Amino acid sequence: MTVVFLQFPGIIAEEQLRFFHRSAADTTEYSWQCILLRLSKLQTKRPMPDNLRVLGNGFLPEKVALVLKNGPRFSVVPTVSAYELLALNRGVSRSADEENRERCLLQCADSLLRNRRNDHPELTTGGVVSYFKEHELSLLQTDKEDGFVVMSTSSFQDKASSAIMKNFESTTVKASKVKSRAVELCKSFNLANLAKSVLECKKTSLEAFFNVKTHKIDMPFRSIVTENGP
Known part of the structure; x- marks a missing residue:
């Protein structure tokens, strides 16, 4: 060369x-x-996982199904108002040194103008909630797969009752009396702090929620006991 x-x-x-x-x-x-x-x-195209199942005669419109197919970990980006963005801009510019503070403020404002987001996103969860209430549908998370199961409220009640009867025994004991006995037992062992904690607890029993065992034929519920609810 x-x-x-x-x-x-x-x-x-x-x-x-x-x-x-x-x-x-x-x-x-x-x-x-x-x-x-x-x-x-x-490159081979992998089939999309079937992470949304509708049991019975239920029907979901396309907009609702598109949201649910994103799975339980999906979240809609929160909407931030214009004045909140400007306030954030000023907060960021204050962190800069005095010489570059004004330049930082102006450049941030220009960036906000160039990258304005849509205030009305295509995917929203509000329509999903209202549709489920209107059509008496229930939404549950799958047990081992990362997805959702949709069923009628009556079907949910039947499956929930079956899961409760299978895993728990009914009793006629009042929960308030059991709580009082627990407090007395703690005091008898000089566990004052534990007795106080039990006494201040507003709930008198544990709660249960359910997942769907989609890997089984009848798709029964799995009962999960929790202190705080699902």
């Missing part, structure tokens, strides 16, 4: 150098695109 450039005066040599650089860059980009094209053909 040095021999070639010696044949041209200075300006022509610089133009030739830029030409060779562009040619090398174009050739590299073309080769890379050819490789990417072959790689994309080799």
Whole structure:
């Protein structure tokens, strides 16, 4: 390459150098695109997991189903008002030194104007809640798969009753009396702090919620006992 450039005066040599650089860059980009094209053909499309199941004769409109198919870990981006963004802008600019504070403030404002988000996102959870209430549907999380199961409220009550009867025994003992006996027992063992904690507890019994065992044929419920609720 040095021999070639010696044949041209200075300006022509610089133009030739830029030409060779562009040619090398174009050739590299073309080769890379050819490789990417072959790689994309080799990729196999994995089937989407069936993470939303509707039991019985239930029906979900497309907008509701699109939200639920994102799974239990999905969350809608919270809407931040314009004045909150401006307040955040000022808070960030205060962290800069005095010389760059005004520049930081102006650049943040320009960034907010260029990247304005849609105040009405396509996916919202409010419509899902109202639809379930209106059509008397229940929504439960799957037991081992990361998804949801939709069923009628009557079906939920039947399956929940079956799960409770299978795992628990009914009793006629009053929960308030059991609580009083627990407090007395703690005091008899000089466990004053524990007795106080039991006495101040507003609830007199544990609560249960359910997951659906989708890996079984009848899709029974799994009972989960908790102190705080689901």
